[in-house]
Amino acid sequence: MNVSDAVNTRKSVRQFLDTPVADETLKQLLTTASRAPSGGNVQPWVIFVVNGDSMSRLQDHLAASPPVEEPGYDIYPPKLWDPYRTNRFALGEAMYATLGIPREDKAGRLEQFANNGRFFGAPASLFCYIDKRMGPPQWSDLGMFLQTFMLLAEEAGLQTCPQEYWTVRQNAVGEFVDAPEELLLFCGVAIGHADPDAPINSLVSERQPLDEWCTFIK
Numbered sequence: 301m302n303v304s305d306a307v308n309t310r311k312s313v314r315q316f317l318d319t320p321v322a323d324e325t326l327k328q329l330l331t332t333a334s335r336a337p338s339g340g341n342v343q344p345w346v347i348f349v350v351n352g353d354s355m356s357r358l359q360d361h362l363a364a365s366p367p368v369e370e371p372g373y374d375i376y377p378p379k380l381w382d383p384y385r386t387n388r389f390a391l392g393e394a395m396y397a398t399l400g401i402p403r404e405d406k407a408g409r410l411e412q413f414a415n416n417g418r419f420f421g422a423p424a425s426l427f428c429y430i431d432k433r434m435g436p437p438q439w440s441d442l443g444m445f446l447q448t449f450m451l452l453a454e455e456a457g458l459q460t461c462p463q464e465y466w467t468v469r470q471n472a473v474g475e476f477v478d479a480p481e482e483l484l485l486f487c488g489v490a491i492g493h494a495d496p497d498a499p500i501n502s503l504v505s506e507r508q509p510l511d512e513w514c515t516f517i518k
Contacts, residue, residue: 306451311505313459313490314395314415315498316422321458321491323351326424329456333449337441344430344438345445348477351424358476362417365472372467372484383508391505398503416465422490427466427473429483442486450489459494462487 301309326349334343350358380388401408419425430442450460466473466488473485494501 301455303451306454310450310454310460311503312461313492313494314420314461314500314503315495316420316459316490316492317495318421318423319493321351321424321493323349325456325458326351326426326491329449329452329458330426332452333445336445336448338445339437339441342434342438342441344434345442346429346431346479346483348427348429348479349424350426350477355419355423355425358473359418361476362469362472365469365475367417368468369471370468372470373486375464375467383512387506387508394505395500395503398499400499413465416463417469419463419488419490420461421495422461422492424491426489426491427477427479428486428489429479430486431482432484433482439486446487446489453491457493458491461490463490 330347330349334345338344376388396403396409396412399408399412401412415421428442428446430438446462450462453460464487466485470485473479473488474483479485
């Protein structure tokens with residue numbers, strides 16, 4: 301698979317098969333992903349992998365923990381403005397339409413949201429942390445590392461879903477992985493094989509046309 305194919309094929313999968321993922325495969329992907337760009341070679345990412353039996357133990361731990369906590373950061377800016385607000389709204393509506401969950405079905409929408417906490421059925425996951433003292437440049441490094449990992453997973457025949465959802469379970473996750481106090485949980489990533497029969501996996505998010513966000517200076 302070339303890079304363009306991996307980029308165009310990758311998407312956030314929200315229903316996985318229970319097919320196991322080998323630890324060795326994840327080690328290889330993470331090692332290669334660590335070649336992602338990093339300003340000054342700081343390499344600010346700290347990763348905890350949950351796979352196999354530890355995934356079952358995590359689910360038990362989460363079930364005994366508060367369902368929602370104060371997030372560690374603002375996932376979106378307050379009063380998100382256009383065109384960003386419209387982009388986000390359109391994706392949400394498209395996702396629920398794909399699932400056949402109308403706007404008035406609050407219970408159905410909450411249940412779908414709760415699927416985040418089950419990693420959408422994925423058998424493996426990782427949690428990505430960063431030191432709280434790091435700044436925006438290191439957060440940028442973190443994003444490049446995660447994108448590199450997800451493209452490599454695509455090449456390896458695996459699918460992923462990055463989940464900022466986990467910031468609202470940061471304490472429960474931190475207790476489970478025994479994360480040091482100086483670390484902040486940025487996101488989780490569900491990892492596995494996409495369920496080809498799940499309607500939600502047919503969803504492909506739209507992107508704005510190039511000329512709406514890019515200017516070539518003459």
